[in-house]
Amino acid sequence: MQLPQDYIIAPDPTAPRLTREVTGTDHTGALTEISVVEERPLTIFLNSQEVVTAMTIGDYPEYLAVGFLRNQGMLKNDEVITAVDYDDDLEVVVVRTASKTTYEEKVKKKTRTSGCAVGTVFGDMMEGLEGLTLPETHVKTSWLYALAHRINTTPSLYLQAGAIHGSVLCAQDRPLVYMEDVGRHNAVDKIAGWMFLNGISADDKILYTTGRLTSEMVIKTALMGIPVLASRSGFTAWGVEIARQVGLTCIGRMRGKRFVCLSGEERLDWDADPDSVPEDSRKPGRKSAE
Numbered sequence: 001m002q003l004p005q006d007y008i009i010a011p012d013p014t015a016p017r018l019t020r021e022v023t024g025t026d027h028t029g030a031l032t033e034i035s036v037v038e039e040r041p042l043t044i045f046l047n048s049q050e051v052v053t054a055m056t057i058g059d060y061p062e063y064l065a066v067g068f069l070r071n072q073g074m075l076k077n078d079e080v081i082t083a084v085d086y087d088d089d090l091e092v093v094v095v096r097t098a099s100k101t102t103y104e105e106k107v108k109k110k111t112r113t114s115g116c117a118v119g120t121v122f123g124d125m126m127e128g129l130e131g132l133t134l135p136e137t138h139v140k141t142s143w144l145y146a147l148a149h150r151i152n153t154t155p156s157l158y159l160q161a162g163a164i165h166g167s168v169l170c171a172q173d174r175p176l177v178y179m180e181d182v183g184r185h186n187a188v189d190k191i192a193g194w195m196f197l198n199g200i201s202a203d204d205k206i207l208y209t210t211g212r213l214t215s216e217m218v219i220k221t222a223l224m225g226i227p228v229l230a231s232r233s234g235f236t237a238w239g240v241e242i243a244r245q246v247g248l249t250c251i252g253r254m255r256g257k258r259f260v261c262l263s264g265e266e267r268l269d270w271d272a273d274p275d276s277v278p279e280d281s282r283k284p285g286r287k288s289a290e
Helices: 059-072 101-106 142-152 157-161 182-199 215-224 238-246
Strands: 019-025 030-036 039-048 049-057 081-087 092-097 110-112 120-122 164-172 172-183 205-209 228-231 250-256 259-262
Touching: 019 157, 030 157, 039 059, 039 142, 049 059, 049 182, 059 081, 059 182, 142 164, 142 172, 142 205, 142 228, 142 250, 164 182, 172 182, 182 205, 182 215, 215 228, 215 238, 238 250
Parallel strands: 039 092, 205 228, 228 250
Antiparallel strands: 019 030, 039 049, 081 092, 110 120, 164 172, 164 205, 250 259
C-alpha cells in the first residue's frame, strides 16, 4: 500500500486480515454484502507474567503491547526493552525488559474503564500525574482545521467498515501516525508503543482521537507527555477536570469550522478566520465513533 502523503503509518483498508465480507439482509429484504471489522484476542506478557488479553483488530501487536504496558505505568520512561516477541499462531506478545518491573504492585488493583472493548487500568488511575508539567507548545487554529480535514478524508477502516476508533499523532498541521482499533484505548496504546520504541519526543505533538474525551484518554495523553488532545467527539466532566488539573489543552466537537476548547486555551494561537473554513462534508468525512 502506498502511504498517503506525510504519513509514517496510516490505515490500510485493503489488508485482508482486518475485515471480512458478510452477507445479510437490508431494510428492503434484499440480500446485501458488507465489510465488517475482524476482532481477535491478543495476550500480552511482561517477561514471564501474563498481564492481559485484549480484543484487537490484530495489526501492530508489538506497538499495542508496549504502549499498553507503558500507559499502565508498568514500563518506566528509562525502561530498557531487550526484546518484543510476537507469535502469530498463539496470538501472544512477550515484552522482555533488562530489569524487574512493577507488575506485581500494579496487578493488585484494577479499574474497569468506560468505552468500547472494556479498557483496563491497573493501580491508581492518577498515578504519575502529580507534579506533571506539560510543554507550553502553542497550537495554531489553522493547524486544527487542516488536521481535521486531512484525517477525516484519509482512507481508513472506519470509512470502509465502521465499528472502529482511530487515533492520530500529529505535528503542527501534519498527521504522522494513524492507528485504528476496536477500542480507542488500543489505538492510543499503539501510538504510545511506536513512540516508546522509536524514541519520539512528545513535546511538539497533538493527539487526535475519534472517540470521547474521557478521563482515561486525558490521563494517557498527559502521561505520554503530549500537550494537546483533540477530537470530533465530546467530553466527560471528569476528563475536563483532569485536563485542567494537569494543564492539558483539550479540544472537542471539531466539526468543520467549529470546535470547543475546555482546557488549556492559552496554548491556542487564533490565526485562522472561521468564516474562511468550509463546512464539514458529512458524506466523505468520518463520523465520531462513540
